[in-house]
Amino acid sequence: MITAFGRYLWLHFNHQLIYKTWKPKKLHLHNTSVINKEMSLRQHGLQIFQAAINAVLPQNMIKKNINIEGDRLMIQNQCFPVHKNVYLVGFGKAVLGMAAAMEEILGDHLLQGVISVPLGIQKILSETGKEDMLLKPQTKIQAMEGAKHNLPDENALKAANSIHHLVEGLTADDLLFVLISGGGSALLPAPIPPVTLEEKQYLTKQLAAKGATIQELNTVRKMLSLLKGGGLARAAYPAQVVSLIMSDVIGDNLEYVASGPTVPTLHSKDDCHKILLKYNLLSSMPESVKEVLSQSSMKMDKEEIQTFAHVCNFIVGSNAIALEKAKCKSESLGYNTSVLSTVISGDVKTVAKLYSLLIRYVCSVLAAASSKYVHVSKMKDEILQMVVNMELPDFQLDGCLELLEETQHSKKPICLLAGGETTVRLQGKGKGGRNQELALHLALELHHAKSKIPQDLLTKYEVIFLSGGTDGQDGPTEAAGAFAYSDLVDKAFAEGLNAEDFLNNNDSFTFFNKFNNGVDLIVTGLTNTNVMDMQAIIIQPNEI
Numbered sequence: 001m002i003t004a005f006g007r008y009l010w011l012h013f014n015h016q017l018i019y020k021t022w023k024p025k026k027l028h029l030h031n032t033s034v035i036n037k038e039m040s041l042r043q044h045g046l047q048i049f050q051a052a053i054n055a056v057l058p059q060n061m062i063k064k065n066i067n068i069e070g071d072r073l074m075i076q077n078q079c080f081p082v083h084k085n086v087y088l089v090g091f092g093k094a095v096l097g098m099a100a101a102m103e104e105i106l107g108d109h110l111l112q113g114v115i116s117v118p119l120g121i122q123k124i125l126s127e128t129g130k131e132d133m134l135l136k137p138q139t140k141i142q143a144m145e146g147a148k149h150n151l152p153d154e155n156a157l158k159a160a161n162s163i164h165h166l167v168e169g170l171t172a173d174d175l176l177f178v179l180i181s182g183g184g185s186a187l188l189p190a191p192i193p194p195v196t197l198e199e200k201q202y203l204t205k206q207l208a209a210k211g212a213t214i215q216e217l218n219t220v221r222k223m224l225s226l227l228k229g230g231g232l233a234r235a236a237y238p239a240q241v242v243s244l245i246m247s248d249v250i251g252d253n254l255e256y257v258a259s260g261p262t263v264p265t266l267h268s269k270d271d272c273h274k275i276l277l278k279y280n281l282l283s284s285m286p287e288s289v290k291e292v293l294s295q296s297s298m299k300m301d302k303e304e305i306q307t308f309a310h311v312c313n314f315i316v317g318s319n320a321i322a323l324e325k326a327k328c329k330s331e332s333l334g335y336n337t338s339v340l341s342t343v344i345s346g347d348v349k350t351v352a353k354l355y356s357l358l359i360r361y362v363c364s365v366l367a368a369a370s371s372k373y374v375h376v377s378k379m380k381d382e383i384l385q386m387v388v389n390m391e392l393p394d395f396q397l398d399g400c401l402e403l404l405e406e407t408q409h410s411k412k413p414i415c416l417l418a419g420g421e422t423t424v425r426l427q428g429k430g431k432g433g434r435n436q437e438l439a440l441h442l443a444l445e446l447h448h449a450k451s452k453i454p455q456d457l458l459t460k461y462e463v464i465f466l467s468g469g470t471d472g473q474d475g476p477t478e479a480a481g482a483f484a485y486s487d488l489v490d491k492a493f494a495e496g497l498n499a500e501d502f503l504n505n506n507d508s509f510t511f512f513n514k515f516n517n518g519v520d521l522i523v524t525g526l527t528n529t530n531v532m533d534m535q536a537i538i539i540q541p542n543e544i
């Protein structure tokens with residue numbers, strides 16, 4: 001568990017990223033200048049991560065995208081007349097802050113609202129002094145908390161029913177705002193009878209544990225839900241529906257964010273069958289699920305899609321927006337910076353291999369003045385091949401190369417940024433999250449790579465890797481993510497910790513919590529936003 005002191009820091013200084021107190025005596029480092037350099041690289045990493053989070057804080061995003069002038073509401077250059085006819089519903093981890101900002105903007109125009117938000121969020125926000133994310137005392141919006149551990153539960157079901165009830169009663173004169181963010185699927189469960197909440201929970205748990213992607217998971221969820229896959233917008237017809245969406249899915253495909261309650265689905269029950277077959281779940285499926293899948297075809301024809309003319313969906317926050325601000329911060333800290341990709345996805349092990357190869361490649365290119373580093377072009381080909389295999393269409397290796405060229409002249413340190421969401425295949429019973437697991441896999445990759453590259457290459461450069469979830473909660477743990485570096489595995493061995501054993505048990509949180517008094521854990525507390533994960537690779541030549 002995180003120490004009481006760590007928790008104290010988190011509670012009292014929650015507006016900033018806090019990571020545990022640096023304890024040099026446990027580091028086995030050679031001198032204080034090395035410690036200070038590692039220290040500052042980490043602090044820079046944290047500041048860059050914080051800048052990414054700040055860029056997509058719900059109240060900032062809403063205020064940036066929405067203006068009211070008299071009875072005209074402007075959203076990204078589109079105008080919506082308002083005349084005390086506005087209703088609001090919402091579901092997701094970032095929705096409370098979005099709703100607070102909306103009620104301020106809407107004033108008297110807002111008549112009623114219901115939002116479904118994570119359990120305990122209001123208490124945490126008031127305890128941490130984030131009043132600006134809370135609803136007003138005289139609010140017209142009912143905030144219902146549920147989905148403990150990000151799983152649909154009875155409380156979330158009640159909230160979903162209230163939301164359903166509210167939108168069903170609307171007329172063509174009404175304007176309905178739908179606030180949507182990541183975590184929304186679990187906060188809006190409305191299983192189609194006879195499927196029960198427990199059955200739906202069982203199925204989604206099974207799929208997640210087998211490594212199904214969020215796209216696959218949400219395709220299945222849509223088929224079994226009354227409100228997902230466009231169901232909410234259909235229920236609200238003929239009211240004008242305006243969705244404000246904080247995207248937490250790769251490529252910002254709105255069909256998948258919170259399972260797309262205001263987006264017509266293009267999927268069919270056949271797609272759902274294929275997914276269940278792929279994960280060997282077809283035969284063990286509950287009878288009720290079989291029944292619903294044999295009845296309903298959610299695939300919409302052209303005419304039905306046109307009925308969505310009453311719906312406008314706006315993206316107000318995304319991973320790309322967060323990375324753009326992270327890049328500005330990194331540049332202001334003096335790093336030559338490049339964004340590699342905003343769609344990093346795939347198994348954590350594969351992603352760790354890619355990052356490890358990239359780090360070795362960058363160090364090798366930077367050290368190319370010395371003729372012994374001859375494998376550079378081979379490495380580049382390997383990276384390009386991996387990028388193709390991993391289907392990362394936007395991966396900017398060219399941008400990275402330009403940066404390296406510039407760096408060879410300017411001698412500035414480098415920061416490479418990336419975003420997206422990996423998947424973890426759960427085999428063990430440990431505690432962890434995809435960011436901590438990615439960091440630990442990367443540390444292991446760098447450790448194994450030592451035998452493949454000239455001995456001094458990694459020691460010539462200080463390399464710090466950071467991976468963190470912008471929602472501040474990596475899996476079911478108290479941490480947002482973790483740091484990694486090339487000698488982490490050796491240092492852990494010296495403390496009697498075998499990184500590989502922990503990974504085999506999906507126990508990355510326990511590893512990082514034990515190792516070096518937990519200094520490599522990143523603990524932010526819930527940030528109340530969610531645009532997937534961010535990685536930063538910071539590389540600084542040791543001579544500097």
Ligand SMILES: Nc1ncnc2c1ncn2[C@@H]1O[C@H](COP(=O)(O)OP(=O)(O)OP(=O)(O)O)[C@@H](O)[C@H]1O
Nearest residue numbers: 150182183424430431432433434437473475476506
């Ligand atoms: N022991 C573990 N080690 C590594 N990853 C884990 C472990 N337990 C759960 N996870 C991963 O954590 C994720 C679930 O965490 P969480 O509920 O925070 O998901 P999320 O994707 O952030 O949620 P949402 O998309 O709804 O915001 C899954 O990707 C799961 O594979």
Ligand SMILES: O=C(O)[C@H](O)CO
Nearest residue numbers: 182183184185257258
């Ligand atoms: O809620 C969900 O479905 C995920 O967070 C993706 O949006």
